[in-house]
Amino acid sequence: xxxxxxxxxxxxxxxxxxxxxxxxxxxxxxxxxxxxxxxxxxxxxxxxxxxxxxxxxxxxxxxxxxxxxxxxxxxxxxxxxxxxxxxxxxxxxxxxxxxxxxxxxxxxxxxxxxxxxxxxxxxxxxxxxxxxxxxxxxxxxxxxxxxxxxxxxxxxxxxxxxxxxxxxxxxxxxxxxxxxxxxxxxxxxxxxxxxxxxxxxxxxxxxxxxxxxxxxxxxxxxxxxxxxxxxxxxxxxxxxxxxxxxxxxxxxxxxxxxxxxxxxxxxxxxxxxxxxxxxxxxxxxxxxxxxxxxxx
Ligand code: SF4
Ligand code: MG
Numbered sequence: 001x002x003x004x005x006x007x008x009x010x011x012x013x014x015x016x017x018x019x020x021x022x023x024x025x026x027x028x029x030x031x032x033x034x035x036x037x038x039x040x041x042x043x044x045x046x047x048x049x050x051x052x053x054x055x056x057x058x059x060x061x062x063x064x065x066x067x068x069x070x071x072x073x074x075x076x077x078x079x080x081x082x083x084x085x086x087x088x089x090x091x092x093x094x095x096x097x098x099x100x101x102x103x104x105x106x107x108x109x110x111x112x113x114x115x116x117x118x119x120x121x122x123x124x125x126x127x128x129x130x131x132x133x134x135x136x137x138x139x140x141x142x143x144x145x146x147x148x149x150x151x152x153x154x155x156x157x158x159x160x161x162x163x164x165x166x167x168x169x170x171x172x173x174x175x176x177x178x179x180x181x182x183x184x185x186x187x188x189x190x191x192x193x194x195x196x197x198x199x200x201x202x203x204x205x206x207x208x209x210x211x212x213x214x215x216x217x218x219x220x221x222x223x224x225x226x227x228x229x230x231x232x233x234x235x236x237x238x239x240x241x242x243x244x245x246x247x248x249x250x251x252x253x254x255x256x257x258x259x260x261x262x263x264x265x266x267x268x269x270x271x272x273x274x275x276x277x278x279x280x281x282x283x284x285x286x287x288x289x290x291x292x293x294x295x296x
Pocket of ligand 1: 023024025027028029030059129133134207208209210211
């Protein structure tokens, strides 16, 4: 298999291997997610030096030094603007950002809103385990109502954010949902997300055996199904919204919506549309004396 810009190089899973030991709790969904991500990058012919892997703070972020390649570990809730900037500066890179539900729909919800609207060319893997796992099981914006968490022993009283409803209402050009226990499904969806032109939102229903006791691995196993094996039309936004709604009984997973005509942010810019150069090719030294001299 050849990589996406060097014509002959073959990429294998071993190239993404790291000597650092994994530190997640036994049974954590993060193990399978990282395996599936490596598989998808390899299957897409992306070598580690062509991938920019961006991590938020959280249990998922603790995987940032457990995979090889270019990596950036950002501040809590702030990884999307970093990833968007990288994608704008160098379109040759495959940019993947990872963050949890706490970072995405709590501290960083404003960034999520604008990343979706901007349609930046990023694959965004959102680990939704319905709690802040790294800081010991506090309720997040996606924790279900009435569920008792360490921060809310009498039960959560706020209405949870429904990630798919939010993303699709903002005009997401790619919105998918997949279960962390389904490695083959994650591989398939991640590949489609990487190949998508624009912001590809992948919500991963991640089990957290340590702190999320209300939707464990078996709970999802009994409820998820692959909507891409039905007659679901992935180009129909209204059908996607309807299919995504149920998160309690029959939980649809797979690609819920994809705009086949998606145009990413940088290609929408009339100034840059027909330019072959990347922003990084245009970095040069500017004389700013005329501007600073006014300040004396
Ligand atoms: Fe995984 Fe939960 Fe442990 Fe974090 S706290 S490593 S999400 S099982
Ligand atoms: Mg979380």
